[in-house]
Amino acid sequence: MDRTAMRVCPLCEATCGLSITLVDEVVTRVRGNPDDVFSKGYLCPKGASLGRFDGDPDRLSAPLVRRPDGGFDEVGWAEAFEAVERGLRAVTERHGRDAVAVYMGNPVIHTLALPLYLLVLRERLGTRNVYSSTTLDTMPKSVACGLMYGDPLAFTLPDIDRTDHMLILGANPMESNGSLWTVADLPGRLKALRARGGRLVVVDPRRTRTADLADEHVPVRPGTDALLLLGIVHTLFDEDLATDPGAGFAGFAELSGHVKAFAAEEVAEACGVPAETIRRLARDLAAAPTAAVYGRLGTCTTEFGTLTSWLVDVVNIVTGNFDRPGGVLFGEAPHATRRPAEPFRTGRWHSRVRGLPEVNGELPTATLADEIDTPGEGRVRALLCIAGNLVLAAPQGERLDRALPELDFMVCVDPYLNETTRHASVILPPPSAMESPHYDVVLAGRSVRRNARFSSPVRALPPGRPSEAEILARLVLIASGKSAAGDPQSVDEALIDLTLRAATGRPDSPLRGREPAELKARLTGDNALERRLDSMLRLGAAGDLFGVRPDGLNLALLKENPNGIDLGPLRPRRREVVMTASGLVELCPAGITGDLHRLDGRMRDLRSGELVLISRRQLKSVNSWSHNIPTLSGGTNRCTLEISTRDAERLGVTAGERVRVRGRGGEVVVPVEPTDRLREGVVSLPYGWGHGREGSRLSHAATQPGVSMNAVTDSTLVDPLSGTAVFNGVPVRVEKVTEGERGTESGKADSE
Numbered sequence: 225m226d227r228t229a230m231r232v233c234p235l236c237e238a239t240c241g242l243s244i245t246l247v248d249e250v251v252t253r254v255r256g257n258p259d260d261v262f263s264k265g266y267l268c269p270k271g272a273s274l275g276r277f278d279g280d281p282d283r284l285s286a287p288l289v290r291r292p293d294g295g296f297d298e299v300g301w302a303e304a305f306e307a308v309e310r311g312l313r314a315v316t317e318r319h320g321r322d323a324v325a326v327y328m329g330n331p332v333i334h335t336l337a338l339p340l341y342l343l344v345l346r347e348r349l350g351t352r353n354v355y356s357s358t359t360l361d362t363m364p365k366s367v368a369c370g371l372m373y374g375d376p377l378a379f380t381l382p383d384i385d386r387t388d389h390m391l392i393l394g395a396n397p398m399e400s401n402g403s404l405w406t407v408a409d410l411p412g413r414l415k416a417l418r419a420r421g422g423r424l425v426v427v428d429p430r431r432t433r434t435a436d437l438a439d440e441h442v443p444v445r446p447g448t449d450a451l452l453l454l455g456i457v458h459t460l461f462d463e464d465l466a467t468d469p470g471a472g473f474a475g476f477a478e479l480s481g482h483v484k485a486f487a488a489e490e491v492a493e494a495c496g497v498p499a500e501t502i503r504r505l506a507r508d509l510a511a512a513p514t515a516a517v518y519g520r521l522g523t524c525t526t527e528f529g530t531l532t533s534w535l536v537d538v539v540n541i542v543t544g545n546f547d548r549p550g551g552v553l554f555g556e557a558p559h560a561t562r563r564p565a566e567p568f569r570t571g572r573w574h575s576r577v578r579g580l581p582e583v584n585g586e587l588p589t590a591t592l593a594d595e596i597d598t599p600g601e602g603r604v605r606a607l608l609c610i611a612g613n614l615v616l617a618a619p620q621g622e623r624l625d626r627a628l629p630e631l632d633f634m635v636c637v638d639p640y641l642n643e644t645t646r647h648a649s650v651i652l653p654p655p656s657a658m659e660s661p662h663y664d665v666v667l668a669g670r671s672v673r674r675n676a677r678f679s680s681p682v683r684a685l686p687p688g689r690p691s692e693a694e695i696l697a698r699l700v701l702i703a704s705g706k707s708a709a710g711d712p713q714s715v716d717e718a719l720i721d722l723t724l725r726a727a728t729g730r731p732d733s734p735l736r737g738r739e740p741a742e743l744k745a746r747l748t749g750d751n752a753l754e755r756r757l758d759s760m761l762r763l764g765a766a767g768d769l770f771g772v773r774p775d776g777l778n779l780a781l782l783k784e785n786p787n788g789i790d791l792g793p794l795r796p797r798r799r800e801v802v803m804t805a806s807g808l809v810e811l812c813p814a815g816i817t818g819d820l821h822r823l824d825g826r827m828r829d830l831r832s833g834e835l836v837l838i839s840r841r842q843l844k845s846v847n848s849w850s851h852n853i854p855t856l857s858g859g860t861n862r863c864t865l866e867i868s869t870r871d872a873e874r875l876g877v878t879a880g881e882r883v884r885v886r887g888r889g890g891e892v893v894v895p896v897e898p899t900d901r902l903r904e905g906v907v908s909l910p911y912g913w914g915h916g917r918e919g920s921r922l923s924h925a926a927t928q929p930g931v932s933m934n935a936v937t938d939s940t941l942v943d944p945l946s947g948t949a950v951f952n953g954v955p956v957r958v959e960k961v962t963e964g965e966r967g968t969e970s971g972k973a974d975s976e
């Protein structure tokens with residue numbers, strides 16, 4: 225029987241609404257849903273292949289438990305949870321709670337269940353060893369927002385539909401579809417900006433597809449954007465173009481002092497960008513009626529990630545484009561409630577081996593291998609890896625590949641037996657996205673338009689198969705010292721009670737004095753998780769407050785509107801958002817400006833002639849876990865080292881010939897692809913390859929394994945303020961592989 229269902233795509237941050245056709249419960253077709261209030265029919269090749277992800281025969285359908293001889297047995301769910309309970313308990317009893325580490329990967333933000341349970345899971349585990357892909361990605365921006373606005377999650381989003389001028393640094397939204405910025409059809413919206421006479425400028429060492437679309441492409445030297453932005457701020461002051469943001473802001477006068485040493489003429493050589501260009505970029509920003517500056521991975525995952533993220537918003541502020549339509553605006557999730565103000569600070573504890581500071585309750589993933597393979601008191605003995613592929617994603621992943629087998633116990637919540645999960649003691653596979661309800665708990669707050677969309681499961685769960693929510697709830701039970709066989713819904717029930725008691729108890733609450741039990745009885749949803757979502761929606765910024773605001777949101781209303789509900793454009797709301805100790809936007813937090821001397825030192829010490837490696841993302845890849853989907857691999861989606869034509873000539877290599885790329889973390893052998901898209905001195909590898917490892921079960925990916933970029937990266941290189949790994953601007957040596965040497969693509973890690 226044919227039927228069609230609506231579901232929001234879980235594959236990237238654009239959150240496109242999809243229309244999914246099923247024949248006899250098999251997904252046969254995926255199209256953009258033209259009636260979706262947010263994405264209006266847009267989809268990309270990955271979304272169109274969602275049915276292939278769903279039907280991938282390599283997806284695990286039952287839990288796997290490691291046998292003493294090293295192989296895996298398929299077991300029943302009860303048995304798998306018992307194994308987890310035993311394994312984790314043995315480690316905490318012998319070594320204490322900090323001996324259990326948890327790592328949370330990128331797909332967390334693309335599910336409903338994971339963000340809603342991970343906070344409690346972390347709390348119940350009671351460990352300081354919390355790691356996530358955030359320190360491989362967005363943490364510099366969080367530190368900047370935490371120190372400037374008091375909230376590490378108060379991200380500023382370019383108002384793409386209303387701006388006159390966009391300056392993009394280190395992002396390639398034409399292929400990534402945007403990040404820390406939920407915008408469906410970003411390619412179309414960037415084109416619309418140009419069509420209405422707006423200007424697009426892209427700063428990137430590589431001429432990307434986004435740069436192709438731009439009015440101007442500035443091929444900066446990798447890792448020097450902070451200098452370029454300082455040159456811009458200096459110009460704004462120097463040419464009297466900087467706008468004092470006035471009341472509500474601290475540090476404007478101080479700012480001009482901090483940028484003194486960074487005149488465009490001073491930074492030009494280090495950035496590889498002429499001073500006149502830097503000055504013009506500043507003048508253009510100041511002259512535009514509205515403008516928005518945006519930086520992403522190429523600015524975050526560099527040695528100066530936090531400084532750069534800070535400067536992006538500094539430029540937005542001093543050009544008068546902060547918190548205003550056409551400039552940058554804070555996101556606003558409909559379910560969000562204002563969080564209690566406690567001053568943001570980092571370094572409340574430090575990592576054992578390298579002494580790196582905690583940020584937002586997490587330690588840097590770049591130091592997880594140290595914590596596992598360095599003997600001594602406090603060593604990590606067990607790992608819960610949830611939706612993460614550490615071996616391919618973390619810097620110097622090959623060292624983790626060697627360290628993970630040293631653990632006493634490792635649990636993975638993951639649909640695949642892949643490069644990382646092959647080291648697990650137990651793998652708990654979540655069901656397909658098609659069998660999971662969806663609401664974008666995290667991404668709704670990063671969306672360019674306020675909207676609320678709920679997707680019911682497209683297809684029912686197979687009998688006996690636990691939802692991802694149930695898997696997580698049972699892990700929470702185990703972490704709470706209870707039996708995994710207990711009632712998983714009790715976890716949600718307890719959280720609902722807590723929320724409702726708080727909401728009815730606060731003196732300023734519109735629900736003050738109401739009975740929590742009465743409110744609880746009004747919640748709807750097919751299970752406890754859905755009822756918990758209903759409570760969040762009702763109490764949130766756009767909620768119905770259990771009838772106090774009758775036109776507000778609740779889950780039942782979202783279910784009646786499968787195309788979603790649009791709540792309008794973003795609005796200026798600095799006064800609601802900012803919760804620094806001073807109550808002001810801090811333009812010059814000491815925790816950030818204190819790092820300027822390090823940058824100043826680097827500016828004077830840039831070695832030219834050294835090749836540096838940057839990462840690239842491919843339109844048809846989803847990080848490390850989509851290469852098993854035949855429709856998304858092959859063609860242009862290959863693992864090659866891009867190198868500038870001049871550098872290729874110098875090394876005497878031509879297209880397809882193999883080179884050895886050697887970094888501090890190790891080396892790989894990979895075919896080259898000479899291109900005029902790259903700045904001289906820069907080479908680029910795609911991230912997420914390196915499949916075909918013994919013990920993994922990714923049959924198609926193994927036919928085109930590629931090499932892992934993170935076999936080359938260096939885990940000791942981090943942005944010290946946020947602990948974020950450096951994936952862009954990694955020093956490497958490249959040499960032609962001589963005849964007679966093994967010519968196959970391969971990765972090898974240095975033995976340390």
Ligand SMILES: Nc1nc2c(c(=O)[nH]1)N[C@H]1C(S)=C(S)[C@@H](COP(=O)(O)OP(=O)(O)OC[C@H]3O[C@@H](n4cnc5c(=O)[nH]c(N)nc54)[C@H](O)[C@@H]3O)O[C@H]1N2
Pocket residue numbers: 328329330331335357360361521610611612613614616617618619637638639640642654692839840846847848849911912933934937951
């Ligand atoms: N060299 C280099 N390294 C990088 C980057 C780079 O640009 N260059 N980028 C970094 C960035 S931005 C990120 S976000 C990280 C990503 O780091 P990770 O999140 O660790 O890696 P992913 O490749 O996204 O792997 C996701 C894992 O989740 C599983 N998965 C998929 N869907 C689900 C689901 O619904 N539930 C569960 N439980 N599991 C699921 C997949 O099978 C896979 O094992 O990598 C970082 N690493």
Ligand SMILES: Nc1nc2c(c(=O)[nH]1)N[C@H]1C(S)=C(S)[C@@H](COP(=O)(O)OP(=O)(O)OC[C@H]3O[C@@H](n4cnc5c(=O)[nH]c(N)nc54)[C@H](O)[C@@H]3O)O[C@H]1N2
Pocket residue numbers: 236237330361393394395396397399400401402403427428429430432444445446447448449520521522523526838839840841842843844845846847848952953
């Ligand atoms: N198709 C596809 N889409 C994705 C993903 C995917 O794997 N595939 N992954 C998702 C994830 S997890 C994320 S975090 C986002 C990332 O989203 P983006 O940040 O938009 O994606 P990237 O391709 O990593 O873009 C980084 C850009 O920075 C450039 N760059 C490198 N070094 C520097 C530098 O020093 N300075 C400057 N100015 N530029 C530099 C690179 O050339 C590259 O073009 O994409 C998401 N969307």
Ligand code: SF4
Pocket residue numbers: 233234235236237238239240266267268269270271272401
């Ligand atoms: S752009 Fe992102 S959300 Fe939209 S269809 Fe493609 S992968 Fe899915």
Ligand SMILES: [Mo]
Pocket residue numbers: 330361
């Ligand atoms: Mo990411």
